Amino acid sequence: xxxxxxxxxxxxxxxxxxxxILPVPxxxxxxxxxxxxxxxxxxxxxxxxVPFGKNRVVTGVVAHIHxxxxxxxxxxxxxxxxxxxxxxxPYQIALFNWIADYYLCSVGEVLNVAxxxxxxxxxxxxxxxxxxxxxxxxxxEDEAALLEEIKKYQSLTYEEVGKRVGDQNINHVxxxxxxxxxxxxxxxxREKYKPKIQKKVKLTGRYETRENLIELIGQLDKTPKxxxxxxxxxxxxxxxxxxxxxxxxxxxxxxxxxxxxxxxALSTLIKKGVFEEFEVTVSRFAEVKPDFTAGVNxxxxxxxxxxxxxIIHLFQEKDTVLLHGVTGSGKxxxxxxxxxxxxxxxSQVLFLLPExxxxxxxxxxLKKVFGxxxxxxxxxxxxxxxxxxxxxxVSGQFQLVVGVRSAIFLPFDALGLIIVDEEHxxxxxxxxxxxxxxxxxxxxxxAQHQQAKVxxxxxxxxxxxxxxxLKGRYGLVKLTERFGKASMPEFVLxxxxxxxxxxxxxxxxxxxxxxxxxxxxARNEQSIIFQxxxxxxxxxxCEECGWIGECENCAVSLTYHQxxxxxxxxYCGHKEEVPKFxxxxxxxKVRTVGFGTEKLEDQLKIFFPTARVARMDLDTTRAKxxxxxxxxxxxxxxxxxxxxxxxxSKGLDFENVSMVGVFDADRMIHFPDLRSTERAFQLxxxxxxRAGRRADRKGRVLIQxxxxxxxxxxxxxxxxxxxxxxxxxxxxxxxxxxxFTRLIKLTVRHLEQSVARQGAxxxxxxxxxxxxxxxxxxxxxPLVERIRNRxxxxxxxxxxxxxxxxxAAKTFILEKVTDILTDKTLKGAxxxxxxxxx
Ligand SMILES: Nc1ncnc2c1ncn2[C@@H]1O[C@H](COP(=O)(O)OP(=O)(O)OP(=O)(O)O)[C@@H](O)[C@H]1O
Ligand SMILES: [Zn+2]
Numbered sequence: 001x002x003x004x005x006x007x008x009x010x011x012x013x014x015x016x017x018x019x020x021i022l023p024v025p026x027x028x029x030x031x032x033x034x035x036x037x038x039x040x041x042x043x044x045x046x047x048x049x050v051p052f053g054k055n056r057v058v059t060g061v062v063a064h065i066h067x068x069x070x071x072x073x074x075x076x077x078x079x080x081x082x083x084x085x086x087x088x089x090p091y092q093i094a095l096f097n098w099i100a101d102y103y104l105c106s107v108g109e110v111l112n113v114a115x116x117x118x119x120x121x122x123x124x125x126x127x128x129x130x131x132x133x134x135x136x137x138x139x140x141e142d143e144a145a146l147l148e149e150i151k152k153y154q155s156l157t158y159e160e161v162g163k164r165v166g167d168q169n170i171n172h173v174x175x176x177x178x179x180x181x182x183x184x185x186x187x188x189x190r191e192k193y194k195p196k197i198q199k200k201v202k203l204t205g206r207y208e209t210r211e212n213l214i215e216l217i218g219q220l221d222k223t224p225k226x227x228x229x230x231x232x233x234x235x236x237x238x239x240x241x242x243x244x245x246x247x248x249x250x251x252x253x254x255x256x257x258x259x260x261x262x263x264x265a266l267s268t269l270i271k272k273g274v275f276e277e278f279e280v281t282v283s284r285f286a287e288v289k290p291d292f293t294a295g296v297n298x299x300x301x302x303x304x305x306x307x308x309x310x311i312i313h314l315f316q317e318k319d320t321v322l323l324h325g326v327t328g329s330g331k332x333x334x335x336x337x338x339x340x341x342x343x344x345x346x347s348q349v350l351f352l353l354p355e356x357x358x359x360x361x362x363x364x365x366l367k368k369v370f371g372x373x374x375x376x377x378x379x380x381x382x383x384x385x386x387x388x389x390x391x392x393x394v395s396g397q398f399q400l401v402v403g404v405r406s407a408i409f410l411p412f413d414a415l416g417l418i419i420v421d422e423e424h425x426x427x428x429x430x431x432x433x434x435x436x437x438x439x440x441x442x443x444x445x446x447a448q449h450q451q452a453k454v455x456x457x458x459x460x461x462x463x464x465x466x467x468x469x470l471k472g473r474y475g476l477v478k479l480t481e482r483f484g485k486a487s488m489p490e491f492v493l494x495x496x497x498x499x500x501x502x503x504x505x506x507x508x509x510x511x512x513x514x515x516x517x518x519x520x521x522a523r524n525e526q527s528i529i530f531q532x533x534x535x536x537x538x539x540x541x542c543e544e545c546g547w548i549g550e551c552e553n554c555a556v557s558l559t560y561h562q563x564x565x566x567x568x569x570x571y572c573g574h575k576e577e578v579p580k581f582x583x584x585x586x587x588x589k590v591r592t593v594g595f596g597t598e599k600l601e602d603q604l605k606i607f608f609p610t611a612r613v614a615r616m617d618l619d620t621t622r623a624k625x626x627x628x629x630x631x632x633x634x635x636x637x638x639x640x641x642x643x644x645x646x647x648x649s650k651g652l653d654f655e656n657v658s659m660v661g662v663f664d665a666d667r668m669i670h671f672p673d674l675r676s677t678e679r680a681f682q683l684x685x686x687x688x689x690r691a692g693r694r695a696d697r698k699g700r701v702l703i704q705x706x707x708x709x710x711x712x713x714x715x716x717x718x719x720x721x722x723x724x725x726x727x728x729x730x731x732x733x734x735x736x737x738x739x740f741t742r743l744i745k746l747t748v749r750h751l752e753q754s755v756a757r758q759g760a761x762x763x764x765x766x767x768x769x770x771x772x773x774x775x776x777x778x779x780x781x782p783l784v785e786r787i788r789n790r791x792x793x794x795x796x797x798x799x800x801x802x803x804x805x806x807x808a809a810k811t812f813i814l815e816k817v818t819d820i821l822t823d824k825t826l827k828g829a830x831x832x833x834x835x836x837x838x
Pocket of ligand 1: 299325327328329651
């Protein structure tokens with residue numbers, strides 16, 4: 001038999017099939033038939049467009065090409081082949097498969113988050129005149145007129161039809177034309193990504209010689225406007241010194257946007273064949289010019305150099321190294337030096353950050369060193385920009401990419417190093433939708449695929465990472481001093497109970513904190529106020545009847561946002577107007593309870609009317625450049641007091657911040673969660689680390705608490721990470737929690753509470769039968785037991801790392817979940833699986 005591999009001639013004849021990864025939540029590949037015309041061109045990793053289901057068109061990626069038709073169904077044809085060269089590399093397909101396997105989801109779901117949407121496909125309805133149409137008598141006047149217009153074109157979109165007839169509201173006429181079959185509607189697939197095109201002009205070839213050019217200028221004596229255009233061109237393009245400069249030409253907009261130059265003169269010159277027009281594809285990042293003026297060659301301090309050498313040394317035997325360096329110790333400088341070394345060796349570097357807020361400052365630092373080699377990848381970028389980074393990685397332009405968690409999906413082919421900064425951060429974990437992956441953990445696997453190394457860095461490592469380091473699985477390197485004689489900040493615990501008793505509290509602020517703020521202002525230094533809750537107050541409550549504003553879709557109280565005078569659900573985004581009277585009893589005594597960043601901002605303005613107060617949280621940073629502008633504002637000293645959520649807690653480096661105030665420490669410490677102690681330590685240490693980062697500014701941190709004796713607060717004050725670790729790890733072992741076990745959370749959801757409960761109970765039983773009662777906990781409703789109208793029940797599975805065959809256990813779990821999903825008595829129930837839930 002002739003096969004695709006061994007005979008090119010036979011390729012024309014043979015029928016090929018392709019197994020595709022499709023972006024759907026089904027754990028299988030889909031086999032499609034390859035039209036013969038694509039036989040020679042189709043490759044693994046290429047994108048194709050295929051019909052799916054009744055009337056969907058989706059983009060898939062070829063995983064495997066073969067000659068075996070599917071046995072259970074008739075294969076449909078692939079519609080279009082989008083790439084001549086594979087867009088997704090074999091490395092990526094292997095990694096996506098690993099993620100799907102490990103996190104128990106479909107490869108399609110991985111693909112769905114991995115591909116920037118600009119590389120996916122949308123379908124657009126197009127309208128075309130039906131040549132077989134005969135019943136013109138049936139048309140109204142409007143319809144006949146429109147049909148005449150449509151007839152002139154091969155095909156049009158709805159929008160274009162509207163433009164052609166100068167009326168955007170003609171959809172109803174189009175609809176009736178479709179109904180009468182006078183026009184045909186069809187779906188055209190198109191790529192969302194649009195390269196940015198620039199129109200340029202250049203002199204035609206014959207004027208690249210000096211003589212011809214001089215002659216031309218002479219000829220134009222009589223048409224001074226045209227002569228002006230040529231002269232201006234020459235002033236911008238040094239064609240006399242370098243004839244090749246003409247080849248790059250000049251943006252057309254240079255002429256069209258210049259009022260002194262006449263458009264028509266340029267047009268005439270183009271018509272005469274003096275100039276010619278051409279188009280080039282330009283990078284959207286062209287405007288971000290690197291700034292080479294400062295800081296290119298920062299010299300590492302002795303301590304940093306020692307850390308650097310140790311890391312390099314440890315990489316000889318370990319694939320992963322943890323850099324535990326206190327806040328402000330200069331970890332970023334160590335990363336930069338490592339990245340430089342790796343790039344020089346010809347390999348690529350991926351630099352992961354947990355949050356967009358952080359990229360702003362670090363990108364400035366990296367740009368100085370790496371210039372155009374640096375690609376930036378995060379969600380505040382448009383799709384087109386993300387596609388450009390993707391393509392830039394393939395083309396080799398971007399050898400270093402800084403990005404948030406999804407940057408781990410980029411098509412690297414020669415990774416040497418992955419840096420995971422602030423590796424303890426929970427934002428590396430994706431919660432919803434699947435894949436519920438952890439970018440730090442995926443990094444380690446991605447690095448294995450590429451024989452690359454991973455550097456984890458943090459001032460407050462995740463317990464898991466530190467455990468692995470102490471066990472010797474990761475290398476461990478420490479930086480215990482701040483850079484440049486800056487000392488660690490000094491802590492003050494403020495007893496709010498005492499202050500309340502003596503009536504010294506002013507609103508939410510202790511007198512000590514207000515006084516400290518006043519002194520900081522007087523010294524012209526900056527302060528940070530940290531409260532990990534946005535909005536004005538936690539909720540609204542009626543003093544008379546106790547009514548509390550709750551979300552109609554979720555079992556959670558609505559947060560009061562004063563600025564927009566509304567109540568908002570932080571789970572589903574539902575919004576309501578603030579009621580004037582209590583909906584329960586009609587009383588007007590509706591009060592706000594608790595406080596968020598918005599309220600603290602307001603109160604600060606009352607204490608310090610002339611101070612410049614800024615707020616940084618999810619609500620104030622929605623716009624694309626909001627972070628950047630706010631951070632620059634702070635750097636330039638235009639802000640005296642910054643109020644913010646966890647967003648401001650880590651990584652930011654402001655030289656003039658000397659005071660940090662921490663609110664609601666108790667809520668962080670006592671949050672009902674196995675990680676609350678670890679998290680409280682991390683958050684408070686990180687935000688404290690923003691204070692006093694320069695030798696000439698002693699940092700002070702004031703923590704408001706109802707109980708100053710709490711052990712964890714003492715550990716924070718003493719900067720005693722090891723102490724915190726030692727106590728926590730004992731508890732983790734005792735209660736069988738990570739790192740000693742792996743946790744899988746199953747959540748059963750249903751519109752009806754009884755069905756959700758029933759499903760969860762059934763599933764629990766099925767699991768317990770084989771896994772035992774100790775390993776399966778629940779079911780129980782989570783903290784917020786209803787989200788978006790659906791009731792939730794959680795089941796927690798604990799699997800001992802050393803004892804349990806993880807893979808087999810997961811296969812078993814998947815089987816049982818499938819049993820529930822196909823159970824007729826549980827119709828509509830849905831189960832999400834979260835492997836290594838946090
Ligand atoms: N060797 C050096 N030479 C000059 N400046 C340095 C050096 N090392 C660090 N710095 C400066 O000290 C400050 C703190 O360093 P950096 O931001 O890298 O700390 P970090 O360890 O990443 O802190 P955090 O954990 O809080 O993010 C920065 O402004 C940095 O530019
Ligand atoms: Zn809600």
